[in-house]
Amino acid sequence: MSASPLRLLVVVVHDPEKLDEILSGFLEIGITGATVLQSEGMGSVLSEDIPIFAGLQTLVSGSRPQNRLILSVVSDDKVKPAMEILKDVSGDLGEPATGIAFTLPVDEVFGLAPELGAEASPI
Secondary structure, X not given: OOOOOEEEEEEEEOOHHHHHHHHHHHHHOOOOOOEEEEEOOHHHHHHHXXXXXXXXXXXXXXXXXXXXXXXXXXEHHHHHXXXXXXXXXXXXXXOOOOEXXXXXXXXXXXXXXXXXXXXXXXX
């Protein structure tokens, strides 16, 4: 394993148009791998799919927004720079409809690129 502990970086980007800029920024700081998925928030799903919550539709835009979910295993020393990129691109994540970001500790990793120092381990 690497000298720096590993973290799972989880980011929900509410504005898909900002995705390329975020991923480019990640590359600049050495985050070279991530999985990007389309996602929807709970309010969006409930407002359209469950009639009792139809009133929530007024709280969200007319169409169902397609957020982007970024998952990346990063070394601990990349977390603060990654959060700075998110803040620079998306704005203050404390504001509504900007995004969400958090990290979780990673105990074991299999199949990661060598730049994270992950060693192959039998399963």
